[in-house]
Amino acid sequence: MENNTQWLLKLENYIQDSMKQDMVQLQQTAVHNHTATMIEIGTNLLSQTAEQTRKLTNVEAQVIHHSTRLERQLLENSLSTNKLEKQLIIQTNDISKLNDKNSFLEKKVDEMEEQRQVERKMLRDEKEQLQALILRQTAIIGELELQLLKVSSNNTGLQRQQQELLDTVNNLIHTISVSSARESKTVMMQDTPTTFMDCAAVFKSGNTQSGVYTLTLPNTTIEVKAFCDMETEGGGWTVLQKRFDGHVDFHRTWQEYRKGFGDPSGEFWLGNEFVSRLTIQRSNHLRIQLSDWEGNSGFSQYDQFSLEGEAQNYRIHLKGFSGTAGKISSIGQPGSDFSTKDADNDKCVCKCSQLTTGGWWFDACGPSNLNGMYYQQGQNSNRFNGIKWYYWKGSGYSLKSTTMMIRPADFSGSH
Numbered sequence: 001m002e003n004n005t006q007w008l009l010k011l012e013n014y015i016q017d018s019m020k021q022d023m024v025q026l027q028q029t030a031v032h033n034h035t036a037t038m039i040e041i042g043t044n045l046l047s048q049t050a051e052q053t054r055k056l057t058n059v060e061a062q063v064i065h066h067s068t069r070l071e072r073q074l075l076e077n078s079l080s081t082n083k084l085e086k087q088l089i090i091q092t093n094d095i096s097k098l099n100d101k102n103s104f105l106e107k108k109v110d111e112m113e114e115q116r117q118v119e120r121k122m123l124r125d126e127k128e129q130l131q132a133l134i135l136r137q138t139a140i141i142g143e144l145e146l147q148l149l150k151v152s153s154n155n156t157g158l159q160r161q162q163q164e165l166l167d168t169v170n171n172l173i174h175t176i177s178v179s180s181a182r183e184s185k186t187v188m189m190q191d192t193p194t195t196f197m198d199c200a201a202v203f204k205s206g207n208t209q210s211g212v213y214t215l216t217l218p219n220t221t222i223e224v225k226a227f228c229d230m231e232t233e234g235g236g237w238t239v240l241q242k243r244f245d246g247h248v249d250f251h252r253t254w255q256e257y258r259k260g261f262g263d264p265s266g267e268f269w270l271g272n273e274f275v276s277r278l279t280i281q282r283s284n285h286l287r288i289q290l291s292d293w294e295g296n297s298g299f300s301q302y303d304q305f306s307l308e309g310e311a312q313n314y315r316i317h318l319k320g321f322s323g324t325a326g327k328i329s330s331i332g333q334p335g336s337d338f339s340t341k342d343a344d345n346d347k348c349v350c351k352c353s354q355l356t357t358g359g360w361w362f363d364a365c366g367p368s369n370l371n372g373m374y375y376q377q378g379q380n381s382n383r384f385n386g387i388k389w390y391y392w393k394g395s396g397y398s399l400k401s402t403t404m405m406i407r408p409a410d411f412s413g414s415h
Contacts, residue, residue: 198278199228200236200407208235212264217277224274227264229405234413237287237405238278240270243387244401246374250358254343257359258310269359269371272307272314272338275406279306283409286318288370290325290389291401293377298325298392305406313337313345316361326391330368336361356385367391370402 195216196202202213210230215238216223229237243250248267260271278284286305291297303320315337321328337345339352340359346352352362358371367390375386375398386398393399 197281198407199226199230199238200411202228203230203236203413210235215274217274218281220277222274222277224260224271225264226270227268229403232287232289232405234411236407236411236413238270238407239264239403239405240275241268241370241402241404243267243370243374243403246376250371251341251373252359254340254359257338257340273310276307276309276314279406280309284406285409285411286404286406288323288325289403289405290392290399292393292397293380293400299323300326300330302328303409307338313339313343326368326389330389330391332361332363332366332368336363336366356388367395370399370404372398374398 196205196213197218198215199213202215207213207228208230210228212225213228214223215226227239227242229235229239244267246267248262250269252261252269257269258271258273260269260274262268264270284305286302288300289297290299300321300323302318303322304318306317308315308317315335316331318328318331318334336347338359339345339362341351341353341357344351344353346362346364348362348364350365352365353359356362356365356369357373358369360366360369360371362369367388369385369388372387373383373385375383377400380386380398380400382396383398384396386396387402388395388397389399389402
């Protein structure tokens with residue numbers, strides 16, 4: 001028992017020693033394991049720290065790179081800003097110069113405006129002076145025209161008395177001649193009259209050649225040289241007007257148109273007084289022949305034509321129209337008075353004869369004027385004062401040639 005107890009005690013001690021050793025080993029193992037774990041943890045931490053450091057280094061490098069780029073951009077922006085500032089300064093200087101120049105120009109404009117106003121005032125004063133002068137001159141011209149009309153009236157009266165006296169003397173001579181012929185029982189037969197009233201009478205006497213003849217009004221001593229057209233439409237035409245080269249001036253006075261002017265073998269006007277007395281005798285046709293510068297011709301013919309006497313300003317009367325150029329109102333309104341540069345009988349506030357030249361039945365400056373200024377070819381367009389026949393060539397075309405002629409309405413063409 002004692003041995004067993006000893007053995008048990010030994011066993012117990014052994015077990016306790018074994019347990020202590022195991023505990024020590026366990027403790028050592030635990031310590032060893034813990035140390036390994038800590039080393040591993042530390043290693044992991046170092047690895048992580050190194051990784052974080054590396055990442056931080058990369059980030060720092062990126063930040064440094066970005067900062068460098070920003071610094072470079074900032075420098076470039078600073079340079080651009082300096083350049084813009086310089087340009088701004090230049091622009092500011094330019095604007096300042098422009099402002100100075102603008103101020104100078106404004107001052108110059110103001111000076112010019114002041115000068116223009118002064119000139120306008122001077123012109124206005126001159127215009128007022130001219131208007132006053134025109135008014136005075138118009139009044140003087142009016143007085144002169146009245147004096148001229150009085151003188152013309154006196155001359156007309158004297159001429160009328162002289163004509164009446166001549167007519168009376170001619171009538172007495174005719175009466176005495178007739179009485180003497182009856183008393184002497186002498187009968188004088190005459191196949192061909194020694195005087196002709198118009199070209200129709202010349203034609204009927206057997207003279208059928210166109211040319212210049214002497215015409216005499218019945219029971220008067222009024223004689224005129226006239227051109228007789230013995231060819232147109234059967235002949236017998238007494239030519240009142242002819243124009244074809246511009247050698248004769250038709251801007252004449254009342255008395256010149258009254259008596260007639262020019263050369264019957266060239267350009268001429270027969271005379272209003274003779275035509276008036278001739279057309280009072282009987283009804284006459286009026287034929288107007290026209291030609292332009294392009295080789296065209298036309299005519300206007302009136303069935304009845306007559307002129308009243310000088311007291312009625314040789315007023316024209318027309319009826320019936322035919323022809324290729326114009327219409328019945330081509331000459332003017334029926335009943336228009338004749339006007340010349342010194343006798344204004346038109347119905348216009350202006351003086352048509354002075355405005356368009358020549359003598360004519362102007363009415364209100366009207367659609368025609370065959371006695372206007374003669375213009376040569378190439379100069380004959382856009383002429384307000386030329387030889388005008390509106391209803392054939394318009395208002396601005398000046399014709400090449402014109403002929404006005406009359407013959408009795410009952411002319412038969414036989415002799």
